[in-house]
Amino acid sequence: MDKGYFNLVDFRANGVPYQLFVRNADTLLHILREELGLMSVKPGCENGDCGSCTVLMDNVPVNACHMLAVEADSHHITTIEGLEDTKLQEAFIANHALQCGYCTPGFILNAHALLSHHPDADEQKINEWLESNICRCTGYQEIKEAIQTVQKELEGNG
Amino acid sequence: MTERPLSVVGHFVTRVDGYDKAYGRTKYTADVSLPETLHVQMLTSPYAHAKINHIDTSRIWDVQGVRAVVTGNDFPIRVGPLVADRMPLAVDKVRYYGEPVALVIANKPHQAKAACNKIKVSYEQLPVINSPQEAMQNESVLIHEQLNDYKLQVEGICAVPNTNIANHTKIRKGDMEKGWKNSDKIVEAEFSFSPSDHAALETRAVRAEILPDGRVMIYTSSQGPFYVKKLLSQFLKIDEGKISVQTSMLGGAFGGKGCVQLEFLAYLASKAVGGKMVRLVNSREQDMVTSPVHIGLHAKVKLGADSAGKLQAASYEFLFDGGAYSDMGAGISKAGAVDCTGPYKIDNVHCDSYCMYTNHPYATSFRGFGHPEQAFAMERTMDMLAKELAMDPLELRMINAIKPGDTTPTQVHLNASNLGDLPSCLRKLKTLTDYKETKSKITKEGKIRTIGISAFWKTSSTPPNATAGVILTFNTDGSINLNCGAVELGQGSKTVLAQILAERLQMDMKKINVTFEVSTEYDPHQWKTVASSTTYLAGRAVLAAADDIIRQLKQIGSVALRCSPDDLNVGQRLIYLKDSPEYNMKIKDVVVAYKYPNGNSVGGLVIGKGSHVVRHLTPLDPHTGFGKPGPQWTVGAQAVETEYDPKTHAYRIIKAATVLDAGKVINPALAIGQMRGGMYLGLSWASRESFSFDEQAIVCNPSFRSYDVMRIQDHPDYLVDFVETPLVDGPYGARGIGEYGVIGMAGALANSLSQASSCNINQLPIIPETIWKLTKGDKQ
Ligand code: FES
Ligand code: FES
Numbered sequence: 001m002d003k004g005y006f007n008l009v010d011f012r013a014n015g016v017p018y019q020l021f022v023r024n025a026d027t028l029l030h031i032l033r034e035e036l037g038l039m040s041v042k043p044g045c046e047n048g049d050c051g052s053c054t055v056l057m058d059n060v061p062v063n064a065c066h067m068l069a070v071e072a073d074s075h076h077i078t079t080i081e082g083l084e085d086t087k088l089q090e091a092f093i094a095n096h097a098l099q100c101g102y103c104t105p106g107f108i109l110n111a112h113a114l115l116s117h118h119p120d121a122d123e124q125k126i127n128e129w130l131e132s133n134i135c136r137c138t139g140y141q142e143i144k145e146a147i148q149t150v151q152k153e154l155e156g157n158g
Numbered sequence: 159m160t161e162r163p164l165s166v167v168g169h170f171v172t173r174v175d176g177y178d179k180a181y182g183r184t185k186y187t188a189d190v191s192l193p194e195t196l197h198v199q200m201l202t203s204p205y206a207h208a209k210i211n212h213i214d215t216s217r218i219w220d221v222q223g224v225r226a227v228v229t230g231n232d233f234p235i236r237v238g239p240l241v242a243d244r245m246p247l248a249v250d251k252v253r254y255y256g257e258p259v260a261l262v263i264a265n266k267p268h269q270a271k272a273a274c275n276k277i278k279v280s281y282e283q284l285p286v287i288n289s290p291q292e293a294m295q296n297e298s299v300l301i302h303e304q305l306n307d308y309k310l311q312v313e314g315i316c317a318v319p320n321t322n323i324a325n326h327t328k329i330r331k332g333d334m335e336k337g338w339k340n341s342d343k344i345v346e347a348e349f350s351f352s353p354s355d356h357a358a359l360e361t362r363a364v365r366a367e368i369l370p371d372g373r374v375m376i377y378t379s380s381q382g383p384f385y386v387k388k389l390l391s392q393f394l395k396i397d398e399g400k401i402s403v404q405t406s407m408l409g410g411a412f413g414g415k416g417c418v419q420l421e422f423l424a425y426l427a428s429k430a431v432g433g434k435m436v437r438l439v440n441s442r443e444q445d446m447v448t449s450p451v452h453i454g455l456h457a458k459v460k461l462g463a464d465s466a467g468k469l470q471a472a473s474y475e476f477l478f479d480g481g482a483y484s485d486m487g488a489g490i491s492k493a494g495a496v497d498c499t500g501p502y503k504i505d506n507v508h509c510d511s512y513c514m515y516t517n518h519p520y521a522t523s524f525r526g527f528g529h530p531e532q533a534f535a536m537e538r539t540m541d542m543l544a545k546e547l548a549m550d551p552l553e554l555r556m557i558n559a560i561k562p563g564d565t566t567p568t569q570v571h572l573n574a575s576n577l578g579d580l581p582s583c584l585r586k587l588k589t590l591t592d593y594k595e596t597k598s599k600i601t602k603e604g605k606i607r608t609i610g611i612s613a614f615w616k617t618s619s620t621p622p623n624a625t626a627g628v629i630l631t632f633n634t635d636g637s638i639n640l641n642c643g644a645v646e647l648g649q650g651s652k653t654v655l656a657q658i659l660a661e662r663l664q665m666d667m668k669k670i671n672v673t674f675e676v677s678t679e680y681d682p683h684q685w686k687t688v689a690s691s692t693t694y695l696a697g698r699a700v701l702a703a704a705d706d707i708i709r710q711l712k713q714i715g716s717v718a719l720r721c722s723p724d725d726l727n728v729g730q731r732l733i734y735l736k737d738s739p740e741y742n743m744k745i746k747d748v749v750v751a752y753k754y755p756n757g758n759s760v761g762g763l764v765i766g767k768g769s770h771v772v773r774h775l776t777p778l779d780p781h782t783g784f785g786k787p788g789p790q791w792t793v794g795a796q797a798v799e800t801e802y803d804p805k806t807h808a809y810r811i812i813k814a815a816t817v818l819d820a821g822k823v824i825n826p827a828l829a830i831g832q833m834r835g836g837m838y839l840g841l842s843w844a845s846r847e848s849f850s851f852d853e854q855a856i857v858c859n860p861s862f863r864s865y866d867v868m869r870i871q872d873h874p875d876y877l878v879d880f881v882e883t884p885l886v887d888g889p890y891g892a893r894g895i896g897e898y899g900v901i902g903m904a905g906a907l908a909n910s911l912s913q914a915s916s917c918n919i920n921q922l923p924i925i926p927e928t929i930w931k932l933t934k935g936d937k938q
Contacts, residue, residue, distance in 0.1 A: 023268070025268065033189075033191070034191060037191075039182075039185065039189035039191075040182025040183070042186075042359070042360070042409070043188075043361075043439075044359045044360075044361075044442065044862075045442040045861065045862045046441065046442065047442065047861055047862065047863060049442075049861065049862035049863050050359065050442075050862050052359055079182070080181065080182035081181075081182060089177075089180035089181055090180070092176075092180045093172055093173070093176040093177065093180050094172070096173070096827050096828070096830075096831045098173075098176065098179050098180060098648075099410075099648030099649065099650070099831060099835060100179075100358075100359070100360070100407070100408060100409045100410040100411075100647060100648030101175070101178070101179025101180075101184050101407070101409070101648065102186065102358075102359040102360045102409030102410060102648075103359050104179050104180060104182070105182040108180070126870070127870055127871035128871075130869075130870045131869050131870055131871055133869075133870070134359060134862065134867055134869065135359070136356075136357060136358055136359050136410045136412070136839070136867070137359075137410050137648045137835050138831065138834065138835050138838070139834035139835055139837060139838040139873055139876050140838065140868075140869070140870045140872075140873040141834065141873050141875070141876055142831065142834065143870065144870065144873075
């Protein structure tokens with residue numbers, strides 16, 4: 001086989017260093033799921049339209065389906081398995097912001113990044129950030145409420 | 159049971175699957191990836207109607223890793239749930255854009271994909287049927303030339319040979335002539351919308367393996383694992399006991415995962431590679447068009463009322479766009495007919511409901527099963543009638559609301575148990591939405607705010623022998639395992655069932671483990687997880703199993719505590735004497751045999767079992783529709799408030815409200831979530847979701863890039879309230895509620911915007927362009 005089709009990537013996923021040979025055409029989504037077994041990263045469209053594959057790259061949300069694995073080289077990737085701040089998870093449960101749960105990791109990671117960049121995001125900012133993610137089960141209002149609950153808690157503690 | 163206040167049922171309880179989901183630990187079907195698994199890729203049709211002259215697969219072997227290829231001739235057998243009309247892989251001709259034509263199996267997904275592209279199919283295009291009206295009128299194009307020879311799978315489906323009619327359901331009630339004569343006002347209108355999609359976020363996926371002794375193992379994202387087993391057994395001619403179907407949790411379904419499609423393909427693929435484990439996962443595009451879709455409809459409605467607004471007569475013609483194969487479409491056309499009047503008393507009813515074959519992707523159940531579709535047409539006509547009568551739309555619904563003592567279109571007698579209380583729902587809706595009169599308000603910016611309303615009802619069209627079962631086993635610490643065949647799709651069924659059990663056994667929810675996966679090997683049979691029937695069917699089975707446990711515990715308790723079983727109560731993890739609870743013993747000490755101080759043991763394992771079957775349902779009379787299609791009717795009322803800009807025809811949905819007669823709300827938070835989610839799905843569908851077809855019936859928008867869905871910035875404020883009129887034989891009085899939030903949304907949205915724009919919006923989806931065209935049309 002032509003070796004030119006493959007490349008070495010060196011990156012961290014949830015703090016763990018990995019060195020992998022990947023096909024140049026492999027998406028980050030594919031590698032995270034099939035090679036690393038991080039199955040919380042969900043394919044929903046593999047076209048950048050639904051946000052269910054959202055992961056954090058150096059704390060910025062990206063669609064893992066829209067990135068090549070080779071682009072992750074020397075970056076830090078976080079999936080929900082590696083998300084240590086659990087306030088959002090608890091808030092999603094308490095606010096019934098999840099039903100089937102398929103969209104949930106993507107929403108939580110995106111919301112986590114939002115709150116770390118803009119802790120006092122107003123409704124419009126929340127909309128702008130989470131517009132990329134589709135949920136087909138809830139009415140979205142629950143998701144927004146979950147995020148706002150966490151904002152209030154953070155304010156209280158801050 | 160003694161009368162005591164409910165401590166778990168009716169209370170807020172967190173979902174039993176909440177933690178796994180919030181932490182990303184839930185495994186859906188495609189999340190299991192075992193080494194040695196081979197990957198299947200489908201080749202699908204680029205045409206909507208074409209003859210297949212030749213398939214050349216010789217070039218696929220140029221691709222490394224290719225293991226096998228399967229085409230239609232490898233399994234030329236027609237399958238289907240109601241009419242056996244569909245070959246799993248097309249043979250001789252394709253009938254819709256996206257139809258599976260061949261499968262390639264390879265070591266890696268990208269290899270299978272590359273090889274698929276190397277298959278050459280020579281097609282000869284045929285004229286297409288691009289709408290259900292065309293299907294009815296154009297008799298020269300038949301989609302199924304051999305419809306006559308197809309096997310009907312169930313009673314009550316009437317396919318008409320030499321036409322494109324997959325099913326015709328007739329309702330004939332009362333005397334139409336008299337009804338029209340008594341009508342002072344008559345309105346007539348036509349309605350239409352194209353097929354759309356469920357678009358569950360998890361695309362359908364399946365793994366299959368055939369073991370050396372012939373056992374078939376299927377792992378699938380299905381709402382009906384037992385149904386998959388049944389159909390595979392029937393069409394593959396394999397004993398049911400040799401087929402095992404397993405379903406983990408589903409990433410949404412909305413009715414779309416009740417069909418059996420990919421399972422056949424995965425079986426054929428596995429067979430082609432000597433029974434090895436294969437995996438087939440839909441891409442989003444395939445999930446949208448290759449797998450079944452949400453049905454389209456063209457409807458004609460005519461309503462007559464006397465001058466006081468009392469409905470006198472109603473006639474309906476429904477042409478459902480069932481697509482290329484009938485799947486559940488034939489059943490949807492029946493379900494739409496049996497409830498065609500909506501929740502109103504009408505004595506004279508005439509309905510012809512057809513499921514038409516067209517060259518569109520084929521339809522299967524969608525949340526609400528024929529009702530959101532039928533209700534859109536009916537509720538719009540009600541508003542048109544209200545306008546004609548110069549009457550308030552809510553008032554018109556109130557005076558015609560169906561009540562105990564009335565009959566349904568198929569002449570089922572309604573009573574205070576099998577029918578919910580619509581007038582109470584309408585009254586609550588009024589308060590909830592602050593509904594004064596429906597006249598629009600103009601905002602400072604010149605936008606028009608309007609509330610539109612709708613009312614709905616639905617029965618669960620289950621087969622007359624739909625069942626569910628439950629098995630309860632104990633752990634040695636006294637905690638309990640609940641096994642049943644209900645699939646968790648996000649609706650929260652597993653939580654609700656655990657609550658019912660906790661209530662009956664007076665036990666802490668934390669001491670109940672619910673198995674999330676369903677396996678046809680170790681779970682008791684359940685028809686399907688559809689039709690909002692799980693709380694009722696499986697809930698009743700839970701109660702029966704709990705009572706079975708209580709009986710056994712009292713039996714053993716009576717030996718150990720030296721009294722009669724009748725003297726005992728069970729609860730709080732104890733078996734105790736009713737009048738002197740200080741005489742008690744721990745449940746955990748008897749569930750794996752009770753041991754006397756001297757070491758002798760009695761009892762054995764305590765294992766509970768329970769089941770329930772729907773009662774007294776009958777098939778419909780083919781000439782009049784007379785018959786009992788479902789056990790009970792849940793009713794409700796809804797409202798949508800919009801803010802419409804008359805200059806641009808753009809609008810925002812401000813509020814959406816539902817008041818539902820739930821019988822008994824078992825878990826308020828889950829029930830509210832179901833209503834919100836239902837409203838979202840209904841509004842997203844009515845406001846933007848639709849497939850667009852070109853002249854050749856090709857779907858132009860099979861992806862989330864071009865198929866629009868509501869996103870977070872679009873959501874309205876959701877208002878939810880309940881009425882509780884108990885269903886006497888429901889668990890704690892509960893009725894089915896899962897589908898209902900969706901039903902009246904399209905009607906309420908269209909009513910609101912029709913009023914705001916002063917034109918009749920009788921088609922979906924309602925995008926600004928739809929309104930613009932209508933207002934322009936009115937002016938010309
Ligand atoms: S799967 Fe990546 S955005 Fe949809
Ligand atoms: S919870 Fe199912 S898609 Fe969001």
